[in-house]
Amino acid sequence: MSKATIIPFGPQHPVLPEPLHLDLVVQDETVVDCIPQIGFVHRGLEKLVETRDYNQFIYIAERICGICAMGHSLGYAETVESLMGVEVPKRAEYLRVIWHELSRVHSHLLWLGLAADAFGFESMFMHCWRLRERVLDLFEKTTGGRVILSVVKVGGVVRDIDATQMAEIVSVLDGLKDEYTQIMNTLLTDTSVKNRTVGVGYLSAEDATALSMVGPFARASNLAYDVRSFGRGAYGDLSEFAPITDTAGDCFARVKVRCLEVLQSIEIIKELAAKMPAGDIAVDVKGAPADGAQASNVLEQPRGECYYYARGNGSKNLERMRMRTPTSQNLAGMTVALKGCDLADVNMIILTIDPCISCTER
Amino acid sequence: MGSFKLGGMTFGSLFKKPETVLYPFETKPAPAGLKGHVENEVSQCILCGICQKSCPADAIVVEKKERTWSIDPFRCVQCGTCVRLCPKKCLTMEPSYTPIATTKTCRVLQVPDPKAGVTES
Amino acid sequence: MTTFEQTFEETPLAQVHELAASRLADGWRYVQILAVNTENGIDLVYSYMKDGLLANFNVAGVQKGDTVPSITDLYLEAFVCENEIHDLFDVDISNIAIDFGGMFYQLAEKAPMTVVSPEQLAAREKAKKIAAAKAAKEAAAKAEAAPALATGPTEEEIQAKIAGLDPEKAAKVRAAMEAKAKKAAAATPAAPAEPAKTGLTEEEIQAKVACLDPEKAAKVRAALEAKAKKAAEGKGE
Numbered sequence: 008m009s010k011a012t013i014i015p016f017g018p019q020h021p022v023l024p025e026p027l028h029l030d031l032v033v034q035d036e037t038v039v040d041c042i043p044q045i046g047f048v049h050r051g052l053e054k055l056v057e058t059r060d061y062n063q064f065i066y067i068a069e070r071i072c073g074i075c076a077m078g079h080s081l082g083y084a085e086t087v088e089s090l091m092g093v094e095v096p097k098r099a100e101y102l103r104v105i106w107h108e109l110s111r112v113h114s115h116l117l118w119l120g121l122a123a124d125a126f127g128f129e130s131m132f133m134h135c136w137r138l139r140e141r142v143l144d145l146f147e148k149t150t151g152g153r154v155i156l157s158v159v160k161v162g163g164v165v166r167d168i169d170a171t172q173m174a175e176i177v178s179v180l181d182g183l184k185d186e187y188t189q190i191m192n193t194l195l196t197d198t199s200v201k202n203r204t205v206g207v208g209y210l211s212a213e214d215a216t217a218l219s220m221v222g223p224f225a226r227a228s229n230l231a232y233d234v235r236s237f238g239r240g241a242y243g244d245l246s247e248f249a250p251i252t253d254t255a256g257d258c259f260a261r262v263k264v265r266c267l268e269v270l271q272s273i274e275i276i277k278e279l280a281a282k283m284p285a286g287d288i289a290v291d292v293k294g295a296p297a298d299g300a301q302a303s304n305v306l307e308q309p310r311g312e313c314y315y316y317a318r319g320n321g322s323k324n325l326e327r328m329r330m331r332t333p334t335s336q337n338l339a340g341m342t343v344a345l346k347g348c349d350l351a352d353v354n355m356i357i358l359t360i361d362p363c364i365s366c367t368e369r
Numbered sequence: 370m371g372s373f374k375l376g377g378m379t380f381g382s383l384f385k386k387p388e389t390v391l392y393p394f395e396t397k398p399a400p401a402g403l404k405g406h407v408e409n410e411v412s413q414c415i416l417c418g419i420c421q422k423s424c425p426a427d428a429i430v431v432e433k434k435e436r437t438w439s440i441d442p443f444r445c446v447q448c449g450t451c452v453r454l455c456p457k458k459c460l461t462m463e464p465s466y467t468p469i470a471t472t473k474t475c476r477v478l479q480v481p482d483p484k485a486g487v488t489e490s
Numbered sequence: 491m492t493t494f495e496q497t498f499e500e501t502p503l504a505q506v507h508e509l510a511a512s513r514l515a516d517g518w519r520y521v522q523i524l525a526v527n528t529e530n531g532i533d534l535v536y537s538y539m540k541d542g543l544l545a546n547f548n549v550a551g552v553q554k555g556d557t558v559p560s561i562t563d564l565y566l567e568a569f570v571c572e573n574e575i576h577d578l579f580d581v582d583i584s585n586i587a588i589d590f591g592g593m594f595y596q597l598a599e600k601a602p603m604t605v606v607s608p609e610q611l612a613a614r615e616k617a618k619k620i621a622a623a624k625a626a627k628e629a630a631a632k633a634e635a636a637p638a639l640a641t642g643p644t645e646e647e648i649q650a651k652i653a654g655l656d657p658e659k660a661a662k663v664r665a666a667m668e669a670k671a672k673k674a675a676a677a678t679p680a681a682p683a684e685p686a687k688t689g690l691t692e693e694e695i696q697a698k699v700a701c702l703d704p705e706k707a708a709k710v711r712a713a714l715e716a717k718a719k720k721a722a723e724g725k726g727e
Contacts, residue, residue: 063425321617
C-alpha cells in the first residue's frame with residue numbers, strides 16, 4: 008500500500024455537466040474516501056420569494072433548473088395549493104402529469120446521452136439527443152416553450168391540449184418508442200457497456216435505506232420508493248403503477264432502471280391521454296395564504312423525490328419557500344458508492360447518480 | 370448482436386434527410402402557440418396597467434399621462450401572464466422571437482387617445 | 491397503495507437529537523431540514539417520512555448563541571442541509587460529520603437569508619395591518635351587533651376596510667365610505683359622535699402615509715389634508 012494522495016475532481020471536468028467538486032483520497036488507483044463539495048452556483052433563488060407574489064414566483068421556481076423546470080413549477084404550485092386549500096380540476100391534473108412525464112422522458116434521454124458519451128459511445132449520444140429533440144418539439148407545440156414551459160399556474164394550467172394535439176403526442180411517442188427500444192436494447196446488451204458498468208459502484212439495499220436515498224439511484228439498489236406510487240393527482244387513476252426496481256445496485260442497474268422508466272413514462276402518458284376527462288383547466292385562486300400557515304409536499308422528479316415547503320405570512324408574498332432536491336439527498340450515498348472503486352470508474356459512478364447541482368444549490 | 374442494430378440505424382442515417390437544418394439559411398417553421406414576443410394592439414389598449422402589475426419580470430411600463438405602453442423584450446420572460454390578464458384582450462403572444470441585438474432596447478408604443486380623436490374630427 | 495399525508499408538530503430544541511434517534515430506530519427516512527427566518531429567531535423544520543406519512547417537526551425560535559446538535563451521526567445525508575443552514579442562516583450546528591466550517595457555499599455576504607429585505611418587511615407590515623383590520627372589524631361588528639343600524643360605517647370600519655387595499659384604491663374607497671357615513675349621519679341626527687365628520691387629525695394622516703410608497707404618500711397626504719380642512723370648514727359654518 009502506498010501513501011494516500013488527495014486528487015481534486017471537478018468543479019470543471021469533461022464528464023460533469025454541472026460544477027461538483029470531489030476530494031478523492033486515492034491509494035494505488037483505488038478511492039478510499041471522498042468528500043463532496045458543492046457551492047459554486049448558489050443564486051439565492053429562495054430569497055426571491057419575498058420580492059414576488061405567489062403567482063409570480065412560479066416563473067422563478069421553474070428557472071431553478073432547466074431539466075426539471077416542469078417538475079419545479081408543478082411542485083411549487085401543488086404546495087401553494089395545499090397551503091391555500093385549492094382544489095385543482097381533474098383535467099388540469101391530467102395535463103400536468105402528461106407534461107411532467109414528458110419531461111421525465113426528455114430528462115432521462117438527455118442523461119442517457121451524457122452517460123453514453125462518458126463511456127465513449129458517441130453515436131449513442133447522438134441518437135439519444137436526436138430522440139430527445141422530438142419531446143422538445145412536442146413541448147414547443149403544446150406549451151409554446153421548449154425548456155421553460157411556463158404552463159402551470161397556481162390553481163391549474165394555462166393551456167389545454169386539444170384532441171388533435173393529444174393524438175399527435177401519442178403518435179410521436181409511438182414512433183419514439185420504436186427507435187428508443189432499439190437503442191435501449193443495444194445499450195443493455197453491449198459488452199463494452201457491461202464491462203464498464205457491471206459491478207461498479209455497488210450500493211447495497213441496506214445502505215440505500217440507511218442513507219435515505221431517492222430516485223432511480225435508490226430503486227437500482229432494490230429500494231422500491233417512488234412518490235408516484237402514493238397515487239396523488241392523476242397518478243391515482245392509473246390502472247397500475249409499480250416502481251421499477253433492480254436488485255444489482257451497481258452502475259448497470261442504474262442505467263437499466265432509467266432506461267425502463269422512459270418506457271414506463273410513455274405508457275403513463277398514453278393511458279392518461281386515453282382517459283382524459285373533459286372540464287375546466289383552472290380555478291380562480293383569490294386571497295392570500297394565512298399568517299403562519301405551512302404546507303409541505305413531495306414530488307417525483309426525474310432524479311427522485313423532491314421536497315417542497317411553503318409558509319405564508321398573510322400577504323400575497325410567501326414568508327418562506329424551500330425545495331430540497333433529490334441530488335442533495337443522494338450526495339451521501341454517492342460518497343459511499345465511490346469508496347473502494349477504481350479512479351477510472353469515478354466519472355461513471357458520478358454520472359449514474361445523475362447529479363443536478365444547480366437544483367441542489369438553487 | 371445489439372451493436373449491429375444500432376449500426377444499422379446509424380448507417381441508415383447516411384441516406385436519410387438530416388434531422389437538423391442549416392440554421393442561418395433555413396429556419397424551422399414556428400408552431401402556432403410558440404411564445405415569442407408580446408404584441409400590443411394599441412387601438413384597443415386602455416392603459417389600465419394590469420399587465421405592468423402582473424409582470425413577474427417588471428418588463429412592462431405603462432405611462433398613463435404620456436399615453437405610452439412600453440416593453441423591454443430583454444427583460445420579458447415570455448410567461449404570458451399579461452396576455453392572460455388583459456381585460457381588453459389587446460395583448461397577444463406572437464410566435465416570432467425578438468431578434469438578437471448588440472444593445473438592450475425598450476419598445477415604446479404610443480397609445481392613441483380615443484376621446485381626442487373624436488373631438489378633432 | 492400507501493397514501494400521502496403530512497403532519498406538523500412543535501418540538502423543543504433540546505429534543506432534536508433524541509427525535510432523530512427515535513425516528514431512526516423506528517425506520518423512518520430522513521427527508522430534510524430547513525430554516526425559516528422569523529421575527530422571534532430562526533425556526534428549524536425537521537422532516538421524516540415513513541410509508542407516505544411526512545412528519546414535519548418545527549423547532550421554533552432558535553436564538554443567536556443557541557447550539558443545535560447535528561443529526562449527521564445518525565443520518566449522514568443531513569450534512570448538506572446542516573452546512574447550508576449554517577452558511578445561509580448563521581445557525582451554530584455542532585459536530586457535523588462533514589463540516590465545511592462556513593465554506594460550503596461561496597457567499598459574498600454572511601448569512602444572506604437572515605437579512606430582512608424591504609419587500610419582506612413591507613409584506614409583513616401589510617399582513618399585520620390586514621390582521622389588525624380583521625380583528626377591528628370583528629370587534630366593531632360585535633359591538634354594533636345590537637344597536638345603531640342606520641349610523642353607517644364608522645371611522646374604525648373605514649380604517650379596517652382600507653387597510654387591506656391598494657393605496658390608490660384606499661383613497662377612493664375612503665371618500666366613498668365617508669360620504670356614506672355623512673349621509674347616514676344626516677339621516678339620523680341623533681347618532682353618536684361622528685369621527686368622519688371632523689375629518690382626519692394629523693396623527694391619522696401620519697399613520698396612513700407611513701405605510702405607502704413615498705411618491706404616492708405625498709399625493710395621498712395632500713388629498714387628506716385638503717379633506718381635513720374642508721371638514722373643519724364645514725364644521726365652522
